Amino acid sequence: MNYTSDEPLASVDGVLKSLKTLLDARAVPAEPPGEFINIDGFLHLYESLLEVRNAILATSVGDLNYPVRKKGYIAGTVKGLQASLRHLTWQTKAIASGDFTQRVDFMGEFSEAFNAMVKQLDNSMTKLNMREQELRKMAHTDPLTGVNNRGYFMELMAAELERSRRYGHVFSVMMTDLDNFKSVNDTRGHGAGDEALRTMARIVQTSGLRVNDFWGRIGGEEFAVVLPETLIADAVAVAERIRVTLAKTPVKYENEEFFITVSIGVSQLKTGDVQATLLSRADEALYRAKRTGRNKICQET
């Protein structure tokens, strides 16, 4: 049955009231008013308004996925808002995963605030990352010589031990100790001793170590060097190069020059070795070098 102008105006008044309810009332009836549903276009208008009302309500409380199936200007505008907010959600997730290049340019004033926030986050994260890198470097580095400290050297050595087990490689270890270092400190002062340590560090650094070789200062005047995939004979040759170079390199301190020497013990990984046993054998060789005259190299027996 279609509405005709012969019907009472009360029907028009009722239609308007029922539609106004959808716009204004806190709650709406579960079903559209039965007395009007046969009026041409009423049900479509009623359902459209109801869907838009529900979609706006859902969006206002954060549900961005409320399905809007109706067409038309208002429904389309709600869909546009959903699209913008869903895209923002996706962008925010991208930012949360570390993509600080996300920018918004379709949400007016909000875009400016959002973009400013992302830039600020990016700057803060960059500073934090740089600081973290600095701290990590500080935690791994001996401040006097700039080489790996004992803790980090031990970490690297543990990893090398694991790698050697996995791939069946051998590696060699050098333990070095500056000769008569105490007397340098006692006679020339701690500044001179520090310079002697820095000189030793420079000599090792420029002694032709390979990319995979690593080393560290593991005690007062002790340095240790690990040479992956290197047999003890080759390690002794590297040690000899360091010993000879150091012996003829003057330590320069406060307009004076003096010479220092180093004793070195060398060991090679054996089956069943752990860090302690391998280092201990290099240490024993080192002290044999000390006991038998210094400025020399001994290898494990």
Next chain:
Amino acid sequence: MADDRKYKFSWELLGDIATGRPNLGNKTNLEVYRLLLFTFRDVLESHVGTEMTDRIFYEAGNLSGKEFYANKLTPTNDLGEFVRELQQVLKDMGIGILRLEQADVEAGEFVLTVSEDLDCSGLPELDHEVCVYDEGFIAALLESFSGMKFKVKEIDCWCTGDRTCRFSAKAVKAEP
């Protein structure tokens, strides 16, 4: 058949616009684009019917998207980079404003909208979606990005009374 063809598209055939149009440059009125598009559509439809016309437009959009990706975008495996650059290029070239609503790369499911688009924004309301060319274009972009085949369907269109064009894209799974 292939040997008989008069024209096979390549990006170079778009020509040297700077040289060819020293005074008018690279811009034209959007009405001219739509005039071309919809007169083509009209004549094609009258000759081969609606279904075949839709298919032709989808395939043309697909070819266009493939060439567009190859010539205007930087290959990447990162969805964020892909979307960001695509948004910028579409905006810079006045093609539309892209928003990605949902993205599941592994499942190959996307929902995206293009507002203020070339083809239909501002058109009178019709009873059906018209952005078939865009469907093919978007499918090719996603295919080029992901390496997967996509089927794209327009689910909301300015021409059906919506304020933006929304597309659903799903990867076409290979038959087991």
